[in-house]
Amino acid sequence: MKLHWIRFWVQAGSFFLLTYGGRLGLKLGHCLPCFSCPYVSGCAGHCYLMALQGPFWGTQVSLAALGEKYCLSALGMFAGFALLTVIFSKTWCGWICPFGTLQDWIGSLRRKLGIREAEFSWKLTDRLKPVKYLLLFFLLLIPLLIGNAGLHSDFELPFCQLCPAKPLMPVFAGKFTYFLLDLTNPVTVVMGIISLSLTAFFLVGMFFRDRFFCLFCPLLALMSLFDRVGLIRFRKKVDACLGCGNCRRVCPVEVREVHDEKEKADVLQPECISCFRCVEACPQDNALSVRWLNRSLFSSARERAGKLVEKGKLP
Amino acid sequence: MKYEAGARKRGWSLIFFFTPLLLFTASGAAGNRLCPEVNGNCLWISYGELIKEPDGSVILPLKINYGEISGEPGKAAELENVRVVCTSGKKAGKRNLRWYELPAALKDGTWQTEVRSACNGCFTVRAEARRKIGNRVCFYSAQTSLVLFARGPAGNKNSRPEVPVKIQCPLQISFLPRFDYWPQTGAAVTVRVAFAGRPVPSGSVCVYDENFPPAAIMTGAKGECRYVPADDRKLNRKGKTAFKHLTAAAEYRDGTDRYIVSCTRILHRSRFANRRMAPGIMIFGGCAAGFLAVIIGMRSRARI
Numbered sequence: 096m097k098l099h100w101i102r103f104w105v106q107a108g109s110f111f112l113l114t115y116g117g118r119l120g121l122k123l124g125h126c127l128p129c130f131s132c133p134y135v136s137g138c139a140g141h142c143y144l145m146a147l148q149g150p151f152w153g154t155q156v157s158l159a160a161l162g163e164k165y166c167l168s169a170l171g172m173f174a175g176f177a178l179l180t181v182i183f184s185k186t187w188c189g190w191i192c193p194f195g196t197l198q199d200w201i202g203s204l205r206r207k208l209g210i211r212e213a214e215f216s217w218k219l220t221d222r223l224k225p226v227k228y229l230l231l232f233f234l235l236l237i238p239l240l241i242g243n244a245g246l247h248s249d250f251e252l253p254f255c256q257l258c259p260a261k262p263l264m265p266v267f268a269g270k271f272t273y274f275l276l277d278l279t280n281p282v283t284v285v286m287g288i289i290s291l292s293l294t295a296f297f298l299v300g301m302f303f304r305d306r307f308f309c310l311f312c313p314l315l316a317l318m319s320l321f322d323r324v325g326l327i328r329f330r331k332k333v334d335a336c337l338g339c340g341n342c343r344r345v346c347p348v349e350v351r352e353v354h355d356e357k358e359k360a361d362v363l364q365p366e367c368i369s370c371f372r373c374v375e376a377c378p379q380d381n382a383l384s385v386r387w388l389n390r391s392l393f394s395s396a397r398e399r400a401g402k403l404v405e406k407g408k409l410p
Numbered sequence: 411m412k413y414e415a416g417a418r419k420r421g422w423s424l425i426f427f428f429t430p431l432l433l434f435t436a437s438g439a440a441g442n443r444l445c446p447e448v449n450g451n452c453l454w455i456s457y458g459e460l461i462k463e464p465d466g467s468v469i470l471p472l473k474i475n476y477g478e479i480s481g482e483p484g485k486a487a488e489l490e491n492v493r494v495v496c497t498s499g500k501k502a503g504k505r506n507l508r509w510y511e512l513p514a515a516l517k518d519g520t521w522q523t524e525v526r527s528a529c530n531g532c533f534t535v536r537a538e539a540r541r542k543i544g545n546r547v548c549f550y551s552a553q554t555s556l557v558l559f560a561r562g563p564a565g566n567k568n569s570r571p572e573v574p575v576k577i578q579c580p581l582q583i584s585f586l587p588r589f590d591y592w593p594q595t596g597a598a599v600t601v602r603v604a605f606a607g608r609p610v611p612s613g614s615v616c617v618y619d620e621n622f623p624p625a626a627i628m629t630g631a632k633g634e635c636r637y638v639p640a641d642d643r644k645l646n647r648k649g650k651t652a653f654k655h656l657t658a659a660a661e662y663r664d665g666t667d668r669y670i671v672s673c674t675r676i677l678h679r680s681r682f683a684n685r686r687m688a689p690g691i692m693i694f695g696g697c698a699a700g701f702l703a704v705i706i707g708m709r710s711r712a713r714i
Contacts, residue, residue, distance in 0.1 A: 160462075251649075251650065272685070274694055275690045276690035277684055287693075292693060294694060295696075299698055299702050299705065
């Protein structure tokens with residue numbers, strides 16, 4: 096079976112399980128390293144970002160409470176997240192994340208309609224790279240300010256309030272509540288307006304650009320901390336590379352380093368979502384390979400890339 | 411019991427503090443009728459800030475106030491036989507319950523106590539006191555039902571010595587549903603009044619909704635009346651977890667004895683009352699159309 100078909104079915108299965116699995120009794124906890132949105136009623140597990148910002152396992156806590164039992168449970172939750180990230184690395188993003196899958200489906204729709212993808216200059220892509228780290232910083236800071244500096248508690252879960260997955264993902268469970276504007280007080284109104292504007296921005300962006308939200312994803316930034324210890328390794332045989340540039344062209348998040356790398360064998364980048372489209376598109380046998388616990392999962396093959404060219408999926 | 415026998419002999423001689431307008435339902439916003447019965451002193455419970463202990467258990471301090479609910483405080487030291495009892499479990503509030511006594515102390519002119527819990531649980535706290543005025547005895551009672559969420563040490567259950575406690579005051583007033591995980595404005599509550607377990611029909615209940623004038627409501631045939639706490643802008647401006655007190659009070663006279671009771675619950679702001687579809691969809695749709703127009707404009711310019 097072709098890699099992109101395997102990926103399609105894994106993504107579809109994960110989307111179904113994570114979105115509706117709770118209704119079937121599946122409970123995967125609160126530390127999933129993917130956008131399994133907790134606002135979807137009946138979801139199977141919760142995105143770790145919610146726990147990270149929250150008052151139970153996250154940074155919305157008084158500094159005086161650090162060192163107490165709370166700290167242990169927060170560390171336990173982080174350890175759960177770290178373990179899942181180390182085992183599956185960023186395949187969470189490219190193969191499992193329901194919001195990533197939604198982005199891929201929207202991108203497929205664009206291709207079916209024959210609309211070409213928006214192209215970003217390298218300069219713009221490079222400028223966007225730090226945004227996810229900035230978001231991660233504020234995501235940790237704002238709850239700390241709520242817990243210690245008296246910031247209004249309506250700023251609670253700041254990233255969840257602004258995340259486009261919050262209004263969009265519950266739609267698949269028949270819930271449109273988060274498209275409503277909360278007029279309770281000025282803070283909720285402002286946060287609501289920003290949230291809905293950002294949702295519109297990302298929805299349009301996702302249509303014109305593959306994996307548009309992943310360029311800004313703070314969870315991806317957090318997961319890159321574990322890139323060096325992840326069990327999934329992404330290798331390049333530098334001397335086998337022809338320099339055709341297929342890997343760069345098919346990459347949905349504009350990673351250039353896989354193509355440009357001339358020395359190191361380990362080419363997993365912080366921005367990489369491990370979709371491994373580049374491996375499928377590489378026309379050189381074993382030039383790119385994916386390994387798990389040092390066992391080869393799959394590697395590039397001339398024949399496979401040739402078929403893609405025949406079908407017009409590669410230049 | 412003495413009061414039950416007396417009640418049967420004399421029948422229901424129910425006199426409430428004030429003659430209210432005949433209303434079976436009322437809302438806080440509309441409830442601008444004063445309840446002069448509040449001039450009489452009353453015992454009522456107010457909540458303090460929840461304290462989270464390092465071991466995961468929680469403590470909720472409670473104040474047992476004495477005086478006019480929305481007026482002058484009374485002299486709590488004049489009260490006799492002050493006692494605070496508590497029972498746990500969802501069936502709390504039903505008859506023949508096993509209560510245990512909570513320690514209460516007079517601090518700064520107010521009786522204070524606290525409920526501790528090491529695990530999730532529902533509690534009903536009842537404070538009772540009496541006061542002699544000449545030959546007459548006035549019984550006071552205040553009640554509240556609350557839910558506490560705690561994560562104490564593993565396997566830790568709330569164990570307390572249960573002692574057979576005789577409830578002094580036969581008049582009972584309670585909110586239904588008795589336990590609510592997140593009581594909020596806009597959600598209707600039922601107030602039930604019963605004397606010695608029997609419903610008190612056509613009686614007056616005075617509802618004190620913080621930030622609103624008191625409202626008087628008549629009980630129906632089942633001794634129940636319904637109250638819908640209005641949306642509260644002052645509460646809305648505070649955070650999600652901020653709360654205010656909702657207290658219902660009633661009085662009953664049985665011969666020379668007088669019973670004044672209250673029950674209190676906290677109210678959070680409404681989660682959904684202020685959500686509007688039209689402005690939300692307009693903002694979302696408008697922004698989406700705007701971004702789409704920008705992209706199409708940029709693409710057409712690029713072609714030129």
